[in-house]
Amino acid sequence: MVWAEDGxxxxxxxxxxxxxxxxxxxxxxxxxxxxxxxxVEIQTALENAEISYYLNSVQYEEETRYIHYEWRWEVVG
Structure with a gap:
C-alpha cells in the first residue's frame, strides 16, 4: 500500500x-x-478517520499480475 499527498x-x-x-x-x-x-478494511479506516474518499480506479496489471486499487482522498489540513 502506498499513501501519497499530491496537492x-x-x-x-x-x-x-x-x-x-x-x-x-x-x-x-x-x-x-x-x-x-x-x-473493506482500508475504506473502513478512512471512514473511521473521517477522511473523504472515493474509489477512483481498479486495474489489472498484466505484467505483474496485481490488481491495483486507487482511492482519492481529501482532508482539511
Missing part, C-alpha cells in the same frame, strides 16, 4: 478568503487476491 483539493473559503487548506492525495493498494478483505 490541494477543493478550496475551503468563506467571505472571499481561504479559511483552510484541503490536502488531497491517493492510496494505491496492490493485491493478487480477488475480493481482498483489505479493501
Amino acid at each position: 490541494e483539493g477543493e478550496e475551503l473559503a468563506a467571505d472571499n478568503q481561504k479559511v483552510g487548506q484541503v490536502l488531497s492525495g491517493t492510496i494505491d493498494f496492490f493485491t493478487r487476491t480477488e475480493n481482498d478483505p483489505a479493501i
